[in-house]
Amino acid sequence: MDPVSALLSFVTIPLTFFLPGYFTYSALRHERTDGQGVLTLQKVLMPILISVVITSWISMALLVLGVFSFPGVLSLIGIYTFLVAFRFRRKINLRRLPKIVLDRRTVFLILLVVVAVVLFFRPYEETFEQFFMPLSLH
DSSP, X not given: OOHHHHHHHHXXXXXXXXXXXXXXXXXXXXXXXXXXXXXXXXXXHHXXXXXXXXXXXXXXXXXXXXXXXXXXXXXXXXXXXXXXXXHTTTTOOGGGOOOOOOOHHHHHHHHHHHHHHXXXXXXXXXXXXXXXXXXXXX
16 A cells, blocks of 8 residues: 555545544533433444444435545535534534443444444455355355
8 A cells, every 4th residue: 555545544534434423423412410421432433323324425415416426525524524513613622532441341342343344344245255155055
């Protein structure tokens, strides 16, 4: 991998899979004062889930309009993230990123996410052939 592609990967992965969800989650959540809030791991995984949903919606909208391109998706995600961050700048605090405490539940969920990512990025054809072709009758 050339250095430019590696740099672009390190810049675009947080832009597409964390920042839009983190800003949206931070802007729309309600602070609880009773000490009973969501789990720390949920505070980390929820922005990732929201980012995947936002990125998917933007990508699908561009695809339906017939103008899908990776720079177009990145620019619209950047504009969305900037607008949410600017609109809710008082509620968003980057210093409040949660610290993850490793217990059995957290390790299990992290391993589950790692397996999901590995399976997501594998080519579909290879996965299909590996798991389902031995079951078919020839």
